[in-house]
Structure formats: C-alpha cells, structure tokens
Amino acid sequence: MLKTFVFKFGGASVKDAPSIINLSKILYNRLRNHTVIVVSAMGKTTNALESILEKKIKGEDFSLNITILKNYHLDICSELFEPEHSIHHQIENHFIQLDRDLQQSLRVENFDQYYDQIILYGELLATRIVQEYLCSVEIFCVWQDARELIQTNADYRFAKVDWKKTTKNIKNILAPILTKFPVVTQGFIGREKGGSSTTLGREGSDFTAAILGACLKSHSVTIWKDVAGVLNADPKRFPNAVKFDELDYQEAAELTYYGASVIHPKTIKPLANLSIPLYVKSFLAPEESGTRIHHIKQSNHIPCIVLKEDQILVSFKVTDFTFIEEKHIHQVYAQLEQLKLKVNMLQTSAISISIVIDKQPFKLDRLIEALSGLFEIRYNEALQLITIKNHNPEIINQLMEQREVLMEQVTRSTFQMVAKPLQEAPNRPLYS
Ligand code: ASP
Numbered sequence: 388m389l390k391t392f393v394f395k396f397g398g399a400s401v402k403d404a405p406s407i408i409n410l411s412k413i414l415y416n417r418l419r420n421h422t423v424i425v426v427s428a429m430g431k432t433t434n435a436l437e438s439i440l441e442k443k444i445k446g447e448d449f450s451l452n453i454t455i456l457k458n459y460h461l462d463i464c465s466e467l468f469e470p471e472h473s474i475h476h477q478i479e480n481h482f483i484q485l486d487r488d489l490q491q492s493l494r495v496e497n498f499d500q501y502y503d504q505i506i507l508y509g510e511l512l513a514t515r516i517v518q519e520y521l522c523s524v525e526i527f528c529v530w531q532d533a534r535e536l537i538q539t540n541a542d543y544r545f546a547k548v549d550w551k552k553t554t555k556n557i558k559n560i561l562a563p564i565l566t567k568f569p570v571v572t573q574g575f576i577g578r579e580k581g582g583s584s585t586t587l588g589r590e591g592s593d594f595t596a597a598i599l600g601a602c603l604k605s606h607s608v609t610i611w612k613d614v615a616g617v618l619n620a621d622p623k624r625f626p627n628a629v630k631f632d633e634l635d636y637q638e639a640a641e642l643t644y645y646g647a648s649v650i651h652p653k654t655i656k657p658l659a660n661l662s663i664p665l666y667v668k669s670f671l672a673p674e675e676s677g678t679r680i681h682h683i684k685q686s687n688h689i690p691c692i693v694l695k696e697d698q699i700l701v702s703f704k705v706t707d708f709t710f711i712e713e714k715h716i717h718q719v720y721a722q723l724e725q726l727k728l729k730v731n732m733l734q735t736s737a738i739s740i741s742i743v744i745d746k747q748p749f750k751l752d753r754l755i756e757a758l759s760g761l762f763e764i765r766y767n768e769a770l771q772l773i774t775i776k777n778h779n780p781e782i783i784n785q786l787m788e789q790r791e792v793l794m795e796q797v798t799r800s801t802f803q804m805v806a807k808p809l810q811e812a813p814n815r816p817l818y819s
C-alpha cells in the first residue's frame with residue numbers, strides 16, 4: 388500500500404496571487420509524490436456564486452456579478468502567469484460554460500440541483516489555477532476531477548457519499564496516478580449515478596480530504612487554515628483564545644457539531660475509524676506545530692466557546708388546548724427531514740416545541756407553509772447560537788451580558804443559548 392498524504396487548502400489560502408505563491412512554498416518543502424492536494428474555491432467565490440443564484444431566482448440581472456468574478460480570477464492569473472499561458476483561455480472557457488449553464492431555467496423546486504451544477508465552478512477554477520501554477524514552478528502535479536472519484540446519492544447540496552463506489556474509484560483512478568505524481572483535486576463536489584454533479588454541504592472540502600484520506604488509508608490528513616490550529620474559541624472574536632496542541636477525535640467532533648467552523652463536522656469520523664491523524668495547521672506559519680487530532684486518553688477541561696451566526700428560532704404552539712405529545716414532535720421533525728434542515732437546539736414545553744435552525748434560502752417559508760395548519764408558528768431571525776463546553780459562571784455571565792437570551796439549556800458539561808446580540812460590542816478577553 389502506498390504511503391499517501393492528503394493536504395487541504397481552503398479558500399483563504401488561495402484568495403490572491405501572493406497566497407497561491409505561499410501555497411507553492413509550503414508544498415515545495417513538504418511535497419512527496421504520494422500527496423493529494425485538495426483546493427477550495429478562491430476567497431469568497433462560493434458566496435459570490437450563491438449571490439448569483441439568488442439573483443437568478445429573483446429574476447434580477449447578475450451579469451455584473453459574473454464580470455466581477457471572472458475578472459477576479461483573470462487578474463490573479465495575470466499576476467501568476469505569462470500572457471501566453473493557456474490558463475487564461477481555460478478560465479475564459481469555464482466562464483463561457485457557466486454562462487451557458489445559467490441560461491437553464493431555475494425554479495424553487497429545482498433549486499438544489501441547479502445550485503450544485505453552478506456552485507462547482509468555483510472549485511474547478513481554483514484547482515485549475517493552482518495546478519497550472521504549481522507546474523509552472525516545477526512542482527509537477529496532475530489535475531483530477533473529483534467527480535470521477537466521489538460518488539454520491541442525489542441529495543443535492545447535502546449529498547451522501549457512496550463509500551463502496553468511492554473507495555473503488557479512488558483505488559482504480561487516483562491511486563495509480565499517485566504512484567507517479569502528486570494530484571490536485573477539488574473538495575466539496577461529487578457526482579450521483581445519473582451523472583449530475585452534487586455537493587457535500589458548504590465547507591465540505593474538509594470532508595473530501597477525509598474521504599480521500601480514509602479510502603487511501605493515508606498516513607495523515609492536514610488542513611491548512613488561517614488560524615494556528617483548533618482553538619477554544621474563534622480568535623477573531625475572542626482575542627486571547629488558546630490553541631490545542633492535541634485534541635481527541637471525539638472532542639473535536641463535538642466542537643464541530645456545535646458549529647466550530649475550523650473543520651467540517653463530517654471530517655473526523657472517517658479518519659477516527661482508521662486512526663488516521665488529522666493536523667490543522669496555519670498556512671501563515673507553516674513551521675508551527677498546529678493541532679494534532681488523534682486518539683488521546685485524557686479529556687480536556689478548558690472551556691470552549693462555539694458561536695454560530697444566522698440562526699432562526701422557530702416555535703410551534705398547539706392551538707387546540709391540548710399538550711405537546713410525541714406525535715407533534717414527529718410532525719415537525721418529518722417536515723424538517725424533508726427540507727433537509729438540521730435542528731441545532733430543541734426545547735419543548737407544555738404547549739410548544741421550539742427549534743433552532745440555520746438560515747437557508749426558502750426553507751423557513753416552506754416549513755411554515757407545511758405546518759401552519761397544525762400549529763401557531765412564530766419565529767425570530769438573525770440570532771446567535773452559543774455553545775460553551777466545560778462552562779463556568781464567569782464565561783456564561785460575560786456572554787449573556789451582551790445579549791438578549793431567548794432560550795437556554797444546560798447540562799453538566801455543556802451550556803447553550805440562542806440570543807440576540809445587543810450591540811456589536813467587542814468580546815472581552817475570556818480569562819480576565
Ligand atoms: N468552496 C466551498 C465552500 O465555500 C467548499 C469549501 O470551501 O469547503 O463552501
């Protein structure tokens with residue numbers, strides 16, 4: 388069996404020409420033939436494509452958005468390549484194709500499938516540019532379309548991996564190339580058996596890296612980020628957050644479940660099952676050790692804060708003077724499942740069920756439409772869901788001070804609240 392490595396570079400690590408040059412330097416010292424390099428869409432490209440889709444469905448003009456996105460990619464190419472390099476045409480061609488695809492009609496009912504056929508362009512563009520650039524600086528590597536490897540079901544936007552077929556594809560297609568060259572491929576995207584493209588959920592490239600690592604039984608998977616590793620809070624909000632040198636798989640999985648955006652929630656399991664270590668390292672300080680996630684015995688007692696934005700609190704009240712029963716919960720959950728909405732927090736009272744969900748286009752309207760005959764429904768948008776693991780009163784009070792709390796829940800190890808921030812006050816240091 389080949390001793391392979393998987394590296395994943397997120398959007399921030401390829402956001403402009405200097406970043407791509409930095410990436411090539413990181414690889415220069417570390418690259419072996421048997422390495423898979425997963426690269427995400429550059430900078431905020433995926434969000435930009437989402438805005439285009441939003442305009443398209445509203446019937447608004449998005450031609451300027453396309454021009455901006457195209458120039459963004461072409462400008463980066465002009466900085467990295469000679470004018471006669473084929474990359475400029477390759478990028479133009481992708482945009483011609485994107486334009487053509489956007490001429491297809493889009494309706495609310497086919498939104499998810501349509502989304503997947505469009506959103507993938509960000510990943511194609513980024514991997515083309517990075518692979519061509521690496522070759523131009525004599526880091527010779529091969530471009531691989533991830534859709535030939537990652538086989539999924541047809542749950543567009545949240546596709547589930549067909550592990551059997553994917554493992555077979557990786558063995559038959561990817562492994563032979565890796566005996567000779569490093570491979571650059573996309574994260575996040577796959578293909579269902581009918582041939583349509585699918586995606587694995589936003590920020591899904593980490594998961595792709597884990598899938599590749601697991602199917603190849605890699606030596607390790609490394610995710611290169613703009614933070615020093617996994618920290619006990621988002622350093623952009625909590626300036627004196629501390630980095631974990633190591634973390635147990637279970638603990639890391641829990642933090643991602645609550646919304647820690649440093650790693651995609653699905654990344655841990657496939658690696659933990661095979662005891663493949665996952666490194667989270669900074670592309671800004673590649674010599675530093677980062678965080679090693681693996682099996683460790685002792686558990687961590689440091690408080691961890693996870694904050695999720697753009698949450699919606701929806702409450703369903705029974706209207707016929709009865710009390711909440713299992714059947715009501717079932718009715719709500721059946722709808723949520725159909726809409727592929729995950730519940731981030733749940734609370735029931737005598738007469739109502741309250742849930743916290745992520746904001747997703749059209750989903751709230753559809754949920755209300757489906758259930759308004761059965762319940763009186765109220766909702767609050769633009770909320771924060773805050774989870775504190777290993778909580779203490781000081782941290783809870785500090786976070787509550789700046790917010791109007793709408794719902795809270797506490798267990799011995801975990802405190803959760805959904806709240807409205809009162810003002811954009813900077814968070815005070817965690818341990819003052
Ligand atoms: N580009 C995709 C996104 O932003 C996938 C990823 O970055 O992991 O969600």
Ligand code: MG
Pocket residue numbers: 397398427428433590
């Ligand atoms: Mg991305």
